Amino acid sequence: MTALSPVATAPRLGGSRQLAGTGALLRLALRRDRVMVPLWVLLVGGTTASAANTLGELYNTPAERAGVVTSMTANSSLRSLYGPVFNDSLGALVAWRYLAFMAAFAAIMSLIIVVRHTREEEETGRQEMLSAAMVGRRAPLTAALLVALIANAGIALLVVLGLAGEGTGGALALGLGIGGVGMVFATLAAVMAQLTETARLAKGAAAGVLGLAWVLKAAGDAAEADGSHVLTWLSPVGWAENLRPFADERWAVLLLIVAAVLVQGVLAYVLTGRRDIGMSFVPARPGPANGRLATAGGLAWRLQRGSLLGWGIGFLVTGVMFGSMTEGAADLVGDNAQTKEMLARLGGQAGVTDAFLAAMISMLGMVAAVYVVQSVLRLNGEETSQRGEPILAGAVGRVRWAAGHLAIAFGGAALLMLLAGLGFALGHGRQTGAIVGGCLALVPAIWLIGAFAVLVYGLLPRVAVLGWAYAGVSLGLGWLGAAFGLPDWALKLSPFEHLPKLPGNAMEWGPFAALLALAVALTAVGLAGLRRRDIQTG
Known part of the structure; x- marks a missing residue:
């Protein structure tokens, strides 16, 4: 036509x-x-x-x-x-x-x-x-x-x-x-x-x-x-x-x-x-005369590397900026009891400096959840645009095709938090190990949100946009829940509320392992659904 x-x-x-x-x-x-x-x-x-x-x-x-x-x-x-x-x-x-x-x-x-x-x-x-x-x-x-x-x-x-x-x-x-x-x-x-x-x-x-x-x-x-x-x-x-x-x-x-x-x-x-x-x-540049992508994972990397690079630079720069303003946060809070209470709910019961660091780390963790959902649902975009169908028509299985994108989604989310931690440490100049550890401690919560997107995509691809719903709820509860004084049971709907707020608090490995196991389980169910259902045709 x-x-x-x-x-x-x-x-x-x-x-x-x-x-x-x-x-x-x-x-x-x-x-x-x-x-x-x-x-x-x-x-x-x-x-x-x-x-x-x-x-x-x-x-x-x-x-x-x-x-x-x-x-x-x-x-x-x-x-x-x-x-x-x-x-x-x-x-x-x-x-x-x-x-x-x-x-x-x-x-x-x-x-x-x-x-x-x-x-x-x-x-x-x-x-x-x-x-x-x-x-x-x-x-x-x-x-x-x-x-x-x-x-x-x-x-x-x-x-x-x-x-x-x-x-x-x-x-x-x-x-x-x-x-x-x-x-x-x-x-x-x-x-x-x-x-x-x-x-x-x-x-x-x-x-x-x-x-x-x-x-x-x-x-x-x-x-x-x-x-x-x-x-x-x-x-x-x-x-x-x-x-x-x-x-x-x-x-x-x-x-x-x-x-x-x-x-x-x-x-x-x-x-x-x-x-x-x-x-x-501004049309896309033509590819090389001879193909260089030997695997489905290589194709996934080619498609998503630019996005990951942009996100990574943003997290590193943001971490440096937030780290550099940490000491100033204590001056701003001063003796205001209400502000200290809200900051404590966001960042834990530690001192103001640690609470501010924990609150900013939590905020970046929630933003990383946006990245992981976006990367996971790239699978849905490839499928509905019919670009995935020619690949699956060959010797590439569905799980293998999806695994390349999921490796970038979940691995990229962990990389973003590592870069954020390094940025915080550079900007703050102290507590390098504690800050980087605090960033990485949020990875299971981010992965759980991504795993929910995999679950929805694998079982109900026509409403895969629901994968954004859980991310949106988690962001809303994390950013606004404490400020609006929501009860603990409502805040617990966000996976981030089940993890310790670091630095300034003790690490809790039980919730860490539980969220990690749940993320693996939801991803497995989503991939099983992808193997059994029909492929969308646009």
Whole structure:
């Protein structure tokens, strides 16, 4: 089936034929994302909206809030993580503590949505079938951007409704800042989807830009306490910070966000009209004339090595950054009893320094769970795109095919935690053995989450996305459970809560071995299911 004609014979950019079928594609996309989008909206918007209650309990007097402002202004390490704080009001503290992180989450949500409904649809061949009917050339891109707009608008609405009591203008600025950054990366992902040949590359390129934006923001915030450094202004996340919610809002900064969205959106629309469906402006390089991949494991390594390299660099750098700000964390906590209690729940009952290290190690362990699920479910992507079927048609068995990807997933997760530990040790300069051991002690919990993804993929491949559910629950409980004071039985739903919080506490080998055995068992059941079921055909 041939693609539509090039732009030379196509109607003008704004022609109605170019957008024919947008409504139907939008309804289809919303139906497909009827679980994912609401969960993202509730996670990002709901967390921010409820933050005032949490921070109000931690810093319940003007003196305590003023102390936080003073400490953050003087602490460049923590400022690089959270950003500058512009006011000692409760709303301003919410913006300081949550804006950058929630903006990054909104960006991740947006790039996933856009690539999912553009390049991924082309990669599977579904878009070519739709385009053979009454569907305009730019309708899929328009539908994808509309889904992203709806999701980011939902986040902004929740933020405004939840924080309006602290000041309507500040709540609106915070909501628009988070949602605006989401739309910047939605349109960036739309451009990447035109330039790259695969959904994986499009997501990776957009995520790489997000990582660069975060690094620029962190460097700029560390250099200047008022967000005025040029590096901060080079980052979309820095733009959101400089809106200054709840602190004499700078509404003109919104023009930067709007301009970025419009420029990138127009560029994506122009590019999508100048290529054939399934093609790209930066095609993949041809392979060598003679094949070099002798095994299924070699192919899995070839497919996943770039992702592992990017994750590894990120964990090492993040470990160094967190390690370097460890001493500053004790100064920030000071004599605040509520903060010490929350940090103790996150990082154990040791001193503030060890508790902070344990809390940051736990956070990276939860992020590593995202990597392991992503790597495991690469199997599902290979299967549904029909790239795995030719391999399985030969002498390669299903378990052997899957084993290559699983070795990279589970081995890569352990490697990430090792790199994180080395980074912490480099940044902190002390307790090298204890810190590295604390990172590696979380590996069974990470593997258990990956094993659950293997189980779902092996037994119920059409709902393999449920593999992300357990990872999401574990992340939510780990990041928000202690802050919201959830009971212990709820926190225990996360495998990380069954392991000791190191450094600062004694190692417990019983839970370590139990989680490891359970991970092996779930993986074995998942592989057994893969051997017995039919292979999907897209």
